Amino acid sequence: MRNKQWLLAVLPFFLFSCVSTKKFKDAEAKNAEITSKYSTLLGEYNDCMKQKTDLNTQKATTDNDNSNLRNQIADLQKQNDFLKQNSTTMLNQLESLSVLSNSQAESVKKSLESLGAKDMYIQNLQSSMAKKDSLNMALVMNLKGAIGNLDDQDINIKVDKGVVYIDISDKLLFKSGSYDITDKASVVLGKVATVLKNQPDIEFMVEGHTDNVAYKGSGDLIDNWDLSVKRATSVVRILQNKYGITPSKMTAAGRGEYVPLTGNGSAQDRAANRRTRIVILPQLDQFFKLLEQPK
Known part of the structure; x- marks a missing residue:
């Protein structure tokens, strides 16, 4: 009789211990799964940040190239403005003359047409440079995307x-x-x-x-x-x-x-x-x- 009473007293303790061990193992497995997912996501995040850094570096290089070309364009614009100013002065001087030969008038006309063409060339050059840079960056991004990490x-x-x-x-x-x-x-x-x-x-x-x-x-x-x-x-x-x-x-x-x-x-x-x-x-x-x- 005493043995039965002892068994009834101890049995709940063992049952509780088995249940707690199972819950602990389940929690431990779930924690390992979460840790694995976290590591995977962290790796993907680091890869994304590295790609972002690379693209920023490429953008900085492109911006520097564009800055140099803009400086060249600004120099051309200054030369163009100078030529325009000289042409205006020349026209004012010619207007004061009593006689302007046909050959002189044609020469002035061609000079002005040349200046207009130069203006258009500069504008087209700026537009073409921007388009070419955009195409190159798109190509780089497509290549990086295709190759992966x-x-x-x-x-x-x-x-x-x-x-x-x-x-x-x-x-x-x-x-x-x-x-x-x-x-x-x-x-x-x-x-x-x-x-x-x-x-x-x-x-x-x-x-x-x-x-x-x-x-x-x-x-x-x-x-x-x-x-x-x-x-x-x-x-x-x-x-x-x-x-x-x-x-x-x-x-x-x-x-x-x-x-x-x-x-x-x-x-x-x-x-x-x-x-x-x-x-x-x-x-x-x-x-x-x-x-x-x-x-």
């Missing part, structure tokens, strides 16, 4: 002096001393190709770059010149044969070790110099068409 050490997209550059590290594209495209690189090039194909008027150059360490491999390669050229042609072949980029829109070039991003004093610097660069070539003919007067 790939490490900037592996791929970097920027605008410099009105030209769009895409730098891809060779550790992503090739194995050391090789010019065979890796599977991972092929996927990245496919994303770049998707954006470029949507811009049918774009032409670009693929440049191969190496560090200054002499090539010591064997086979058909002689030196870094050869290696850089072979890597550039490997990229354009992938873009043409696998992703359908029109070959007439592409140029392959090898720059060897002679256009480094930085010195070659450390392993990190040499790694930065080993890269493949896609240069979106400026369409000067299209740019100047923007300046033409409508017929």
